[in-house]
Amino acid sequence: MKILLIIFLALVGTLILNGPIQSYADPQLDALLRIATQARDNLNMNISQINNAPVEITSLFKQGSSETDALSKAIDKQDIVSARQHFLSAMNFFKATNDKINSLNATVGNDQQPVDAIQLQSEITRLEKFGQTLRTIAITNNINFDFTPFDKLIQKATQDLDAGKITEASKSIASANQFMNDAHDSLATVAKQRTSDKTITKTNSTSLESLKDTTKLKKHVS
Amino acid sequence: MIEIQEVLPEGILFVRINHILTTMVRAPVVAVCFLLLTLSSFVQYAMGSPKSLDFTIYADGTTHVLYQTDVDSQSPDFILNVYGNNIENLVVQDGNGTLLSSKVNASTISVATLGASTIKVDYDTPDLISKNGKTWTFRMDSPIDYSMLLPKNTVIVGMNVSPLGMQVVDDQSLISLPSGSSEISYVIGVLGTSQTATLAIQKAQDFINTVNSAGVKTPMALTKLEEARSDFNQGKYSDAESLANLAKNTALQEQQSANSIPDSSSNNTSIYLLIGGIIAATVAGIIIVKKIKSTNVITTNEIPVNNVSSDKETIYKLKPELRQDDKEIVAFISEKGGQVFESELRKKFLMPRTTMWRAVKRLEREDIVEIEKIDQQNLIKLRKTEENLE
Numbered sequence: 203m204k205i206l207l208i209i210f211l212a213l214v215g216t217l218i219l220n221g222p223i224q225s226y227a228d229p230q231l232d233a234l235l236r237i238a239t240q241a242r243d244n245l246n247m248n249i250s251q252i253n254n255a256p257v258e259i260t261s262l263f264k265q266g267s268s269e270t271d272a273l274s275k276a277i278d279k280q281d282i283v284s285a286r287q288h289f290l291s292a293m294n295f296f297k298a299t300n301d302k303i304n305s306l307n308a309t310v311g312n313d314q315q316p317v318d319a320i321q322l323q324s325e326i327t328r329l330e331k332f333g334q335t336l337r338t339i340a341i342t343n344n345i346n347f348d349f350t351p352f353d354k355l356i357q358k359a360t361q362d363l364d365a366g367k368i369t370e371a372s373k374s375i376a377s378a379n380q381f382m383n384d385a386h387d388s389l390a391t392v393a394k395q396r397t398s399d400k401t402i403t404k405t406n407s408t409s410l411e412s413l414k415d416t417t418k419l420k421k422h423v424s
Numbered sequence: 425m426i427e428i429q430e431v432l433p434e435g436i437l438f439v440r441i442n443h444i445l446t447t448m449v450r451a452p453v454v455a456v457c458f459l460l461l462t463l464s465s466f467v468q469y470a471m472g473s474p475k476s477l478d479f480t481i482y483a484d485g486t487t488h489v490l491y492q493t494d495v496d497s498q499s500p501d502f503i504l505n506v507y508g509n510n511i512e513n514l515v516v517q518d519g520n521g522t523l524l525s526s527k528v529n530a531s532t533i534s535v536a537t538l539g540a541s542t543i544k545v546d547y548d549t550p551d552l553i554s555k556n557g558k559t560w561t562f563r564m565d566s567p568i569d570y571s572m573l574l575p576k577n578t579v580i581v582g583m584n585v586s587p588l589g590m591q592v593v594d595d596q597s598l599i600s601l602p603s604g605s606s607e608i609s610y611v612i613g614v615l616g617t618s619q620t621a622t623l624a625i626q627k628a629q630d631f632i633n634t635v636n637s638a639g640v641k642t643p644m645a646l647t648k649l650e651e652a653r654s655d656f657n658q659g660k661y662s663d664a665e666s667l668a669n670l671a672k673n674t675a676l677q678e679q680q681s682a683n684s685i686p687d688s689s690s691n692n693t694s695i696y697l698l699i700g701g702i703i704a705a706t707v708a709g710i711i712i713v714k715k716i717k718s719t720n721v722i723t724t725n726e727i728p729v730n731n732v733s734s735d736k737e738t739i740y741k742l743k744p745e746l747r748q749d750d751k752e753i754v755a756f757i758s759e760k761g762g763q764v765f766e767s768e769l770r771k772k773f774l775m776p777r778t779t780m781w782r783a784v785k786r787l788e789r790e791d792i793v794e795i796e797k798i799d800q801q802n803l804i805k806l807r808k809t810e811e812n813l814e
Binding site for chain 2: 230232233234235236237239240241243244245247250251274278286289290293294296297299300301303304305320321323324325327328331332335336338339342343382386389390393394
């Protein structure tokens with residue numbers, strides 16, 4: 203009995219301790235180094251492209267770079283606390299460096315065409331995801347809904363975008379967007395209707411049960 | 425424990441329970457254990473509750489929010505706060521994937537749960553990200569840990585929290601972040617992407633064309649540009665971008681040297697002085713190198729000189745079936761003079777220890793490298809190319 207009790211207590215102890223330990227697991231140190239190194243490489247390239255980069259920028263970058271080196275050393279020693287500090291410090295310097303570079307480039311205009319293209323591409327991706335969600339809902343709930351027009355619109359928008367036809371792509375995306383909104387409304391209406399039907403059926407069955415009970419009671423009394 | 429006494433003449437069965445006191449004493453212990461178990465499961469449920477919050481960020485700065493939470497199935501409505509003021513493409517489902525009716529108020533969504541115990545909310549919002557110059561900044565104050573999927577070709581340039589983890593999914597960085605306030609700045613279309621490489625090649629080409637049209641020949645710059653194009657075609661966008669920038673700089677140097685030729689022809693003395701200076705510098709350099717070599721003492725941490733051939737091109741020719749990542753390792757070792765410590769390789773390629781070790785062993789099996797133990801570190805050396813011929 204004593205052995206059983208000890209085993210039981212040990213089991214309970216393990217169960218209690220298991221959860222919190224998992225929640226406070228160490229961060230992935232490699233991820234910290236990867237993020238800091240990528241930031242350093244990117245900023246280094248940006249600075250190299252600036253003619254006569256201001257000392258302030260190079261100084262901030264150097265500090266960030268040396269913090270990244272310190273981060274790497276801390277990771278080698280598996281010193282988590284120090285690694286985190288160096289990571290945050292490095293990213294702080296890199297952010298400041300990047301802000302300074304931004305302020306330098308503030309006057310330089312960007313090409314509008316790629317920005318539009320990126321925005322439209324993002325909209326297409328979003329609509330595809332939205333479409334996929336609604337498609338799954340329709341299948342799950344056995345609702346017949348034809349998504350073919352939507353697929354065609356997305357296909358056309360992608361082709362137009364690839365061909366550089368921004369205006370045409372925008373029109374197709376707008377139509378696809380409208381189609382999805384209508385699809386959402388239709389699916390919501392059907393779902394609402396079915397839920398109401400279920401509720402009514404439930405209410406009716408409950409009323410029927412209570413009616414039966416009342417009848418029984420009346421018979422009993424008489 | 426239970427003893428049956430002899431049947432009494434009246435026919436009454438008498439049952440006596442022994443050890444009743446012992447059992448009564450142990451009962452509270454068992455009860456406490458059950459209580460602890462219940463509490464522990466409660467604590468685990470609270471800490472690892474199925475609530476989740478995921479953000480997918482698009483290249484145009486819009487964020488897709490996916491929020492999953494438990495709701496009280498007895499309550500007809502559930503109200504949740506939304507992230508952002510403007511929301512689009514809102515979809516609310518229950519655990520079975522049934523579309524739920526919802527209403528958006530100022531900063532909340534009211535969901536008619538209809539007996540659901542869990543709900544899943546999807547929507548898009550442009551309000552979580554701001555842009556300054558080329559830098560995008562994502563700000564969030566989350567009550568729970570959350571994940572963030574960044575667009576392709578993104579580099580984080582600022583972060584005020586330590587991430588819980590990071591992995592790359594389909595060329596996109598998926599970052600796990602802790603609860604609380606956080607701010608992450610990133611840039612898109614940066615070093616090493618096809619976009620920037622194309623841009624750099626185009627710029628270099630335009631500059632070279634301009635220089636050539638002025639009657640100045642730029643053979644070295646054109647060679648670099650060709651190398652950049654070759655790397656671009658192989659998908660090495662980072663190298664391609666660097667080479668394209670180098671081509672531009674080379675073209676600039678060639679232009680400057682071409683412009684300085686007429687002046688130098690008029691004054692031959694300066695050429696003689698320059699040549700004399702170069703010769704003197706070379707002689708001095710040789711003497712210094714010889715002196716250093718004669719007094720050089722290899723310390724324990726120094727890498728010994730590798731006398732093997734480190735011609736990566738020959739290795740590529742001999743081993744055409746070599747994997748791309750292995751080729752990059754070979755190229756790096758070659759650039760480092762034919763030998764590097766394994767730790768250097770890990771730092772350079774940001775690979776886990778085991779992955780790098782497998783790669784090195786693969787190269788060893790191919791007779792491309794040999795592994796030598798120095799001070800408990802692995803020194804990876806390129807083998808002689810003649811050895812590879814075998």
